[in-house]
Amino acid sequence: MKAVIFGTTTLAAAAAIGLYVWQSTSGTPNPCGTTAIAGSTIGGPFELVSETGETVTDADVITKPTLVYFGYTFCPDVCPLDSMRNAQAAYMLEDQGLDVGTLFISVDPQRDTPEVVRDFTDNFHEDMIGLTGSPEQVRAASRAYKTYYQAHEDDPEFYLVDHSTQTYLMFPKTGLATFFRRDTSPEEIAATTACFMGQLT
Structure with a gap:
């Protein structure tokens, strides 16, 4: 699997997709962690198809x-591991009485039908939402979140997809709070998310 960790390994790489370490006006680090970011253009409106077959928007x-992740269900290792980790973080937050969503957006619309995405997300968390859509819809969502993906269509059935692997913490009103490598x-993830929830909710 050639999964690409895009824009999350170093500050220089992060800057390449418009991310930078947040500091307050006093110059002190954000108490919620060094990966907190501000002023970026990550996120925004999208329209995709949910695991129930309904067309939904980001506001829906x-x-x-919400922890937002872009991947694909045929991914042999990275996507299942990252999805399980995000689900574990959500369960930890639930144990603290904090309600956090988990969202999986497919970058493989050719194979990932709503039913396939639903079966995938149900393996990790009963409330994880899976989204797919037309190639155009997926491309627009990926652009909004500054993610990368590229299918290797050397095999029409068993091809792999290179893709970025950061997880975004998004808030309904304020948008992006931070990202996770x-x-x-x-x-x-649970501790940082809880910290931001204390600041932003």
Whole structure:
């Protein structure tokens, strides 16, 4: 699997997609963590198809603090591991009485029908929302979130897809709060998310 960790490994790479470390006007680091970001253009309106077959917008599915991830269901390792980690973080937050959503957006619309996406997300969290759509809809959502994906269509059935692997923490009213790298643990995601929820909700 050639999954690409895009824009999350170093500050220079992050700057390439418009992310930078947030600091307050006093120059002190954000207490919620060093990956907090501000002033970026990550996120925005999209229209996709939900795992129930309904057309939905970002406003329909990001109704609370939400962990947003772009991947695909045929992914042999990265996407299942990242989705499980995000689900674990959500369960940890639930144990603290905090309501957080998890969202999986497919970058493989050719294979990922609503039914396929639903079966995939149901493996990780009963409330994880899976989204797919037409190639145009998926491309527009990916552009909004500054993600990368590229299918290797050397095999029409078993091809792999290179893609970025950051997870975004999005809020309904304020948008992007921060992002998480692949090596971020569920405990760290839960703690950082709880911190932002204390600031922004």
